[in-house]
Amino acid sequence: MADKTTDFVPLSFPRDSAKPVMTLSKAGHVFTLTMTSPPDNRFNPTFVQSMNEALDIVEDWALKSHRGEPCALITTSSNDKFYSNGLDVMYLFKNPDTWFISDQYLQLLKRVLLFPVITVASLNGHTFAGGLLFALCHDYRILRADKGLLSLNEIDLPSSLHPGMAWIARAKLPPTTVHPLIFEPKRYGGQAAVDAGLVDAIAPADQLLAVAHKWANHGAPKVARAGPIVSELKLGTYADVVEKLDIRMEIDVRKFMKPKM
Amino acid sequence: MAEKTTDFAPLAFPRDSAKPVMTLSKAGHVFTLTMTSPPDNRFNPTFVKSMNEALDIVEDWALKSHRGEPCALITTSSSDKFYSNGLDVMYLFKNPDTWFISDQYLQLLKRVLLFPVITVAALNGHTFAGGLLFALCHDYRILRTDKGLLSLNEIDLPSSLHPGMAWIARAKLPPTTVHPLIFEPKRYGGQAAVDAGLVDAIAPADQLLAVARKWADQGAPKVARAGPIVSELKLGTYADVVEKLDIRMEIDVRKFMKPKM
Numbered sequence: 001m002a003d004k005t006t007d008f009v010p011l012s013f014p015r016d017s018a019k020p021v022m023t024l025s026k027a028g029h030v031f032t033l034t035m036t037s038p039p040d041n042r043f044n045p046t047f048v049q050s051m052n053e054a055l056d057i058v059e060d061w062a063l064k065s066h067r068g069e070p071c072a073l074i075t076t077s078s079n080d081k082f083y084s085n086g087l088d089v090m091y092l093f094k095n096p097d098t099w100f101i102s103d104q105y106l107q108l109l110k111r112v113l114l115f116p117v118i119t120v121a122s123l124n125g126h127t128f129a130g131g132l133l134f135a136l137c138h139d140y141r142i143l144r145a146d147k148g149l150l151s152l153n154e155i156d157l158p159s160s161l162h163p164g165m166a167w168i169a170r171a172k173l174p175p176t177t178v179h180p181l182i183f184e185p186k187r188y189g190g191q192a193a194v195d196a197g198l199v200d201a202i203a204p205a206d207q208l209l210a211v212a213h214k215w216a217n218h219g220a221p222k223v224a225r226a227g228p229i230v231s232e233l234k235l236g237t238y239a240d241v242v243e244k245l246d247i248r249m250e251i252d253v254r255k256f257m258k259p260k261m
Numbered sequence: 262m263a264e265k266t267t268d269f270a271p272l273a274f275p276r277d278s279a280k281p282v283m284t285l286s287k288a289g290h291v292f293t294l295t296m297t298s299p300p301d302n303r304f305n306p307t308f309v310k311s312m313n314e315a316l317d318i319v320e321d322w323a324l325k326s327h328r329g330e331p332c333a334l335i336t337t338s339s340s341d342k343f344y345s346n347g348l349d350v351m352y353l354f355k356n357p358d359t360w361f362i363s364d365q366y367l368q369l370l371k372r373v374l375l376f377p378v379i380t381v382a383a384l385n386g387h388t389f390a391g392g393l394l395f396a397l398c399h400d401y402r403i404l405r406t407d408k409g410l411l412s413l414n415e416i417d418l419p420s421s422l423h424p425g426m427a428w429i430a431r432a433k434l435p436p437t438t439v440h441p442l443i444f445e446p447k448r449y450g451g452q453a454a455v456d457a458g459l460v461d462a463i464a465p466a467d468q469l470l471a472v473a474r475k476w477a478d479q480g481a482p483k484v485a486r487a488g489p490i491v492s493e494l495k496l497g498t499y500a501d502v503v504e505k506l507d508i509r510m511e512i513d514v515r516k517f518m519k520p521k522m
Contacts, residue, residue, distance in 0.1 A: 155494055158487035166497040175433050176458040182498055183379070183400060183483070183491075256490060 011057070012036075013050035021047050023078075024054045029070040030216045031058045032209075036078040042088035043130055045097070048104045055111060062117045062223050070220035073115065074212045075138065076122035083123045083148070086130025089157075089253055098250045105130065106164050110245040112137040113168070113238055116231045118219025122212035123199065129153055136168050139219060141199040142212045143190070150198050151187040157257050164245030171241045173197050272318070273297075274311035282308050284339075285315040290331040291477045292319045293470075297339040303349035304391055306358070309365045316372060323378045323484050331481035334376065335473050336399065337383035344384045344409070347391025350418075353514045362512045366391065367425050371506040373398040374429070374499055377492045379480025383473035384460065390414055397429050400480060402460040403473045404451070411459050412448040418518050425506030432502045434458050 008031075012020035021037035033054050035041040062071040077083045087105065091097070112119060112134065121138040125148045132150050135141050143150070152169065154161055161182070169178050177196040180186035193199045203211040223230050235242060269292075273281035282298035294315050296302040323332040338344045348366065352358070373380060373395065382399040386409045393411050396402050404411070413430065415422055422443070430439050438457040441447035454460045464472035484491050496503060 155483055155487055155491065158490045160490050160493040161497045163497055163500060166494075166500075170432075170498065174435055174458070176435065178498065179400065179433075182494060183480070 008061075011054070013053050014046060015053070021050050022054060024057060027213075028217070029220045030072045030074060030213060031061075032074045032076065033058075034076055034078050035084060038079065040082035040126075041077055041079065041084040041131065042091075043084070043086065043105050043108070043134070044088035044091040045100065045104060047088070048108050051108060052111070055115070059116055063228060067227065068224055070217075070224045072118045072120065072216035072220040072223075074120045074122050074209070074216050076124055076209065076212070079125060081147075082125040082131075083121070083127040084131030084134060085126065085128045086132070086134075087253075089257060092253045093257075096252070098252045099248075101162060101251045102248045106162060106245045109133060109137050109164070109168065110242055113241060113245075114231050114234045116228065117223045118216065118230070120212045120216045120219070122208055123148055123150070124205070124208055127151075129157075130165075133165050133168050136172050136198075140215045142208060142215060143193050143199040143202045144208050145190055145202040145204050147189075147205070149187045149189045150193055151185055152181045153185050155183060155185055159253070159257050162249060162251065163247055164241065167241045167244040171238055269322075272315070274314050275307060276314070282311050283315060285318060288474075289478075290481045291333045291335060291474060292322075293335045293337065294319075295337055295339050296345060299340065301340065301343035301387075302338055302345035302392065303352075304345070304347065304366050304369075304395070305349035305352040306361065306365060308349070309369050312369060313372070316376070320377055324489060328488065329485055331485045333379045333381065333477035333481040333484075335381045335383055335470070335477050337385055337470065337473070340386055342408075343386040343392075344382070344388040345392030345395060346387065346389045347393070347395075348514075350514055350518060354518075357513070359511045359513045360509075362423060363509045367423060367506045370394060370398050370425070370429065371503055374502060374506070375492050375495045377489065378484045379477065379491070381473045381477045381480070383469050384409055384411070385466065385469055388412075390418075390420075391426075394426050394429050397433050397459075401473075401476045403469060403476065404454050404460040404463045405466050405469050406451055406463040407466060408450075410448045410450045411454055412446055413442050414446050416444060416446055420514065420518055423510060423512065424508055425502065428502045428505040432499055 008026035010023055010025040012023045023034045023036060025032050037047055058073050119138040120140045121135040123135060123141055123143045127135050127150050129152060132152055169181060174197045188196050188198050190202055194202060201211060269287035271284055271286040273284045284295045284297060286293050298308055319334050380399040381401045382396040384396060384402055384404045388396050388411050390413060393413055435458045449457050449459050451463055455463055462472060
């Protein structure tokens, strides 16, 4: 397979920003989206907009400009400690952006859940709350063997879960994982995360991206053959999650969260 | 942790009855509801009403009078042989109480499913049919190692399952447990019940309550910090079950059950 390593120049987002929050690169048929927003890749309007711009590029490549060619997407973090800790609660405390969760963050989750190419989350660090829900929207998750915990710690913030958020867990995880994940809240790492159905595989840190690439390469031919049907299959499989993610709700985190997290 | 062992005097229900069907006691932060209705703790109007009164007390304690303090609930049975065998079918045969299941029993299941504190069912004996569904509505189930079987034997009565009843099983159990449970109907005991996802742990009879207590103690701080959000999270996680439990249906057991069980 010809490895067209020079047909895509890496981009950072926001475009022309001195402090990009993510970069998009490509090797062979696989795009890699690397989150670079210190300290722990939190979702706020800049982050969500940047991600949508990056996803636009991958979607356009796979379904239009390089239609019929294999394509897949890996997401990961440049940070050795965190993949993502979820919503930027500090931003939500300081700004009355009560539609951000509903209209930007959850719609982004929906977009990833239904993405037209196979997606692999390369979990190189802690993945908590909204960051774990983002990872669960991918087709596959590969977790670092030695470090990195997965947790849905909303009950301890305390915070409720939007119906769509809880439903991602219900749809993608065994019932015997859902309850401890949300209510203990249990933290999963290493092999326990595989056993619980949270991730598909674990790999040592220095092999993590290579293993993620293996899974991405395995899934890349799907869009080549099926085109838009990949997305349709995701919608058919997770229609109940999409229905719940589309529920518009105004959410003011200041009403229930304690500022210190 | 200061153990306030004298701040709650045990109560029997119905109040001022010569033959109480359950008692409510408290040790530290944990309430224990002990079903005492011979022979096998069946659900009828007196039983349901008594349980609602007991639950009212726990709910008031956790969300109002002792708001901000840890609190949890264990349910168990005073009978060495049975936790509960479910609906009082004899009562339903003798009385045209065709709304009992819908409006009392299922609403009680819903209440337990959404209960504001963490709940632990200490299964010290056989747990069948409606008794198992009641146990499944708890957050955790601990089963006696040496004795006590779990079964959903409606198919052999024969009896249908109200949509909400079947959905508790669907939502809480792995699909590979749901089918044998309902259709064989398979009986689960000991480690097999853990492996099937029906219970969280097993314990020897003389340690059962202590182990249940351990799980209750672990969950008790949740309501202290999160208050009403515990219930909200349960509603978000099991919204589909609640929707189905709320379906009102007139049910006359005489139309399908054979009197001998």
